[in-house]
Amino acid sequence: GEDVEQSLFLSVREGDSSVINCTYTDSSSTYLYWYKQEPGAGLQLLTYIFSNMDMKQDQRLTVLLNKKDKHLSLRIADTQTGDSAIYFCAVMLSGGYNKLIFGAGTRLAVHP
Amino acid sequence: EAGVVQSPRYKIIEKKQPVAFWCNPISGHNTLYWYLQNLGQGPELLIRYENEEAVDDSQLPKDRFSAERLKGVDSTLKIQPAELGDSAVYLCASSLGGDEQFFGPGTRLTVL
Numbered sequence: 001g002e003d004v005e006q007s008l009f010l011s012v013r014e015g016d017s018s019v020i021n022c023t024y025t026d027s028s029s030t031y032l033y034w035y036k037q038e039p040g041a042g043l044q045l046l047t048y049i050f051s052n053m054d055m056k057q058d059q060r061l062t063v064l065l066n067k068k069d070k071h072l073s074l075r076i077a078d079t080q081t082g083d084s085a086i087y088f089c090a091v092m093l094s095g096g097y098n099k100l101i102f103g104a105g106t107r108l109a110v111h112p
Numbered sequence: 113e114a115g116v117v118q119s120p121r122y123k124i125i126e127k128k129q130p131v132a133f134w135c136n137p138i139s140g141h142n143t144l145y146w147y148l149q150n151l152g153q154g155p156e157l158l159i160r161y162e163n164e165e166a167v168d169d170s171q172l173p174k175d176r177f178s179a180e181r182l183k184g185v186d187s188t189l190k191i192q193p194a195e196l197g198d199s200a201v202y203l204c205a206s207s208l209g210g211d212e213q214f215f216g217p218g219t220r221l222t223v224l
Binding site: 004031035040041042043044045048088090092098099100102103104105 | 116143152153154155156157160168205207211212213214215216217218
């Protein structure tokens with residue numbers, strides 16, 4: 001079945017850029033997502049990209065998709081302490097199932 | 113616009129007891145999902161409803177778990193009897209059309 005892998009932890013200094021990486025196995029995935037989860041809260045949809053795109057920018061967020069390598073990344077510019085959270089990569093399986101497969105999440109720690 | 117509402121937020125029960133979780137999706141969203149999130153992992157789909165119909169329940173452990181979505185709006189997920197391994201966060205999500213799934217805050221279940 002589909003597998004989504006993420007590194008578990010990332011530490012950055014406030015004001016720097018953060019880059020969170022994700023790899024997946026299903027080359028026919030249609031949509032790819034980034035969710036943010038703060039302690040004790042549900043998942044907040046940050047952004048998503050359709051599989052026929054290679055880049056999407058939304059304010060401080062930039063998503064890059066390399067379909068050949070099955071690699072997705074999320075770049076957060078000017079990282080702030082409020083960005084500290086767990087970030088989940090998720091891919092939607094093809095075939096009209098609307099089924100999301102999530103990675104285990106990357107914990108982003110922002111320090112002064 | 114109100115988001116996905118879940119209750120209770122926290123539940124502590126003894127093993128072998130029954131437990132139920134309730135979800136009210138975003139108004140007008142026809143698709144409703146229940147996810148299980150174990151500690152340190154991403155969410156995993158348990159069941160998906162299109163209106164009143166359960167269209168994907170392949171990951172739902174049917175010996176002890178059951179779900180319903182009467183009238184195609186609110187949904188209830190039940191566990192009977194609960195086991196120690198059921199301790200997790202149960203997330204509800206909803207979508208209109210399936211591209212964007214919006215999550216509730218979850219119910220954190222502790223089984224003693």
